[in-house]
Amino acid sequence: MISLDGDTWCGLAATSDRRGAGCVFNEMTGVTRPYRGRGLxxxxxxxxxxxxxxxxxxxxxxxxxxxxxxxxxxxxxLGYVDADWD
Structure with missing residues (x-):
C-alpha cells in the first residue's frame, strides 16, 4: 500500500502472505519525514x-x-505482543 498527497509519495506499507506459517507478515511500514506524526x-x-x-x-x-x-x-x-517466532 502506498500513501499519496497528490503526486507526492508519503508512505509505504508492505504485507506478505505467509499462510504456510499461519500468518501474514508486515514486512515494513515507512512514512517520509514531512508526513510523520499524522497517523499515516x-x-x-x-x-x-x-x-x-x-x-x-x-x-x-x-x-x-x-x-x-x-x-x-x-x-x-495495534495489539502486537512480544513473542518468539519459531
Missing part, C-alpha cells in the same frame, strides 16, 4: 492488516529494530 503509519498498517482476513488467517506478525521505540509503541497500540 497506523492507517496504512491497519488497512494492511485486513489482508490477513483475505488470506484466511487471524495473525499478523512483524519485526523491528529493538531501538525503534516509535515502531514498538505503534505495534503495541
Amino acid at each position: 503509519s497506523i492507517a496504512m498498517k491497519t488497512y494492511g492488516m485486513r489482508f490477513a482476513g483475505l488470506c484466511g488467517v487471524d495473525r499478523v506478525r512483524t519485526v523491528h529494530h529493538p531501538e525503534n521505540t516509535a515502531a514498538i509503541e505503534m505495534n503495541r497500540r
